[in-house]
Amino acid sequence: GEDVEQSLFLSVREGDSSVINCTYTDSSSTYLYWYKQEPGAGLQLLTYIFSNMDMKQDQRLTVLLNKKDKHLSLRIADTQTGDSAIYFCAESIEGGGADGLTFGKGTHLIIQP
Amino acid sequence: DAGITQSPRHKVTETGTPVTLRCHQTENHRYMYWYRQDPGHGLRLIHYSYGVKDTDKGEVSDGYSVSRSKTEDFLLTLESATSSQTSVYFCAISRGAGELFFGEGSRLTVL
Numbered sequence: 532g533e534d535v536e537q538s539l540f541l542s543v544r545e546g547d548s549s550v551i552n553c554t555y556t557d558s559s560s561t562y563l564y565w566y567k568q569e570p571g572a573g574l575q576l577l578t579y580i581f582s583n584m585d586m587k588q589d590q591r592l593t594v595l596l597n598k599k600d601k602h603l604s605l606r607i608a609d610t611q612t613g614d615s616a617i618y619f620c621a622e623s624i625e626g627g628g629a630d631g632l633t634f635g636k637g638t639h640l641i642i643q644p
Numbered sequence: 645d646a647g648i649t650q651s652p653r654h655k656v657t658e659t660g661t662p663v664t665l666r667c668h669q670t671e672n673h674r675y676m677y678w679y680r681q682d683p684g685h686g687l688r689l690i691h692y693s694y695g696v697k698d699t700d701k702g703e704v705s706d707g708y709s710v711s712r713s714k715t716e717d718f719l720l721t722l723e724s725a726t727s728s729q730t731s732v733y734f735c736a737i738s739r740g741a742g743e744l745f746f747g748e749g750s751r752l753t754v755l
Contacts, residue, residue, distance in 0.1 A: 566744075573734055573746030574687070619686065631677050631702065631736075632744055636686035 535635035537620050542641040549607040551638045553620030556601065560622040563596060564632065565605045568617045577605070577618075607640075615642045647671045650735050650747040658755050663722040665750050667735030669715075675738035676718040677702075678710065680731040681749070687734065693718055725754045 534556045543549045555563070561582050566574040580587045580594045580603075587594045593606040607614055617639050621632040648669045657663055667676060678690040679702075689702030691710040699710050707729060711719045722729055732751050736744040 571749075573748050574736075574744070575746070576743050579743070631675075631679075631689050631692050631738075633689075634679075634687040636684065 535620055535622055535633055537618075537635040537638045539636065540639045540641065542643060543610050544643045545610060545612060547610055549605075549610045549614065549640055551605045551607075551618050551620075551640065553603040553605075553635055554601055555603065555620070555622045557622060557624065557633075558601065559624050562623045563594075563603050564619075564621040564623070565592075565594065565603075566619040566621060566634075568619065568637070570616075574619060610640075610642060612642050612644075615640055647745060648735060648737055648747045650733075650750045652750060653748065654751045656753045656755065657725055659726055660724050663725050663752065663754075665720045665733055665735075665752070667718045667720070667747060669718075669737050671737060671739070672715055673737040673739060674715075676712065677736045677738070677744065678708075678718065678720045679734045679736065680704065681734060682731050690720065690733075722752075725752075727754050730754045 537553045562579055564579040565577045567577050568574045578589050578592055580596050591608045595604045617637040619637045620635040623632045651666045675694055677692040679687045681687050688704045690704055690708050691702050693699045693712040709721045730753050732749045734749050735747040739745055
């Protein structure tokens with residue numbers, strides 16, 4: 532079955548890089564995603580990567596995928612207080628169609644001044 | 645972004661009462677989903693729909709039913725609410741390539 536694992540908390544200093552890690556079990560996952568949830572709000576898609584890619588960069592965000600180890604990471608460069616949120620890793624086989632997405636439990640990113 | 649709205653946003657009810665949550669989209673997407681979010685569990689899929697009158701169960705469907713009589717509306721019903729159904733419920737639509745766009749959530753408290 533599908534399972535997505537993430538650590539629950541990450542604390543970083545403002546200005547440092549944050550690296551949030553995720554492991555998944557379903558080797559047939561086609562798409563892998565990072566969502567962000569700010570307090571009291573719904574989830575917002577940050578970025579996604581196809582399983583045939585190793586890396587994707589978008590401004591301060593870098594996604595790395597190690598398909599062999601089924602490991603996904605999200606690096607946020609120059610972490611700011613506005614980055615404080617819960618970050619969810621998610622996977623899909625059909626790209627969000629019939630099966631929806633399977634989410635991890637989320638990583639709380641805490642920013643220290 | 646008003647592409648998807650949920651109502652009510654907050655509700656307090658008593659055990660054994662029926663509750664219906666409504667999700668309304670203005671983007672004419674085929675796929676719609678209901679998730680619940682609980683501490684320590686992340687988001688779990690309750691039910692989803694792939695078209696009018698076409699629905700299927702997700703991971704945690706027991707105690708819930710859904711209906712989709714129009715493309716734009718997806719209703720989640722708790723026939724007889726229990727305290728274990730106290731949660732935040734999120735509706736989502738699929739915009740393609742896995743981009744699920746979420747509503748703001750409906751916080752339900754069952755006393």
